[in-house]
Amino acid sequence: MNSSPGLVTVMLLLLGRTHGDSVTQREGEVTLSEGDLLTINCTYTASVYPTLFWYIQYPGEGPQLLLKAAKANDKGVNKGFEAKYHKETTSFHLQKASVQESDSAVYYCA
Template sequence: MTKVTCTNLLLIFFLGGRRTHGDSVTQMEGQVTISEGALLTINCTYSSTSYPTLFWYVQYPGEGPQLLLKAVKANDKVSNKDFEATYNKEATSFNLEKASIQESDSAVYYCALGDTVAETAGGAEHKL
C-alpha cells in the first residue's frame, strides 16, 4: 500500500503485501519524499506458483479503491492516467511509474495479484 499526500512535496508510504495460497506481492517499505513534477516509481514484486494477473489499485481521499492498471500476461505494458507498469516475468515485478507526479495524484496505491481462473470469472478486479 502506498499513500501519496501533497502540499508542495509528495510523501509516499510503503507497506508490505498480502500472501494467499503461496502467492504474494511485496511493495517497498519506508517513507520517501519527492517533489511535484518528479518521476514516481513504486516497486512491486510478486511470488506465484502460476502466471497471475497483476493489478494496481488507487484510492483517492474519501473514495473507495479503484482499478488503475491490470496486466494479464508477461511483457504486458499497461497505462492509464499517465501511470504505467510492465509485467516483467523474469524480474517478477510490476512496478508503477508516472513521469511527472502531481498533487492531484495524492492517494493510496495498492499492488495486488489474482490467479487467471478467478480473474476470468470476473472476481479478481474487485478484491484487494
C-alpha cells in the same frame, strides 16, 4: 493526507498472502516534488503467472483499479501511470514520469 503545495505524498501498503502467492512492495510514506519521477516497486511470487493489478485510493474514497496486466510483457497504462509485467524479474513496478499533487494517494499492488 495533507501535503504542502507542490508536494506529492503516496502511501505504500503491503497486501496479504493468498494461497502461497504474494506481492511485495515498499511500505511507508514517500514525499516527492511535483514533476518528479514516481516509481513504486512491486515484485511477486506465484505458482503460475498471475494477472497483476495496481489500485489507487484517494483520500476519503475506496480503492479504484488503476491498471492491470494479464501476461508477460504486457504494459498497463492509465492517467500517465504505467507498469510493465516482467516475468524474468517477477516485477510489476509502477511509474509516472511527472507526478502531480493530485496523485497523492495510497497505492496497492495485487
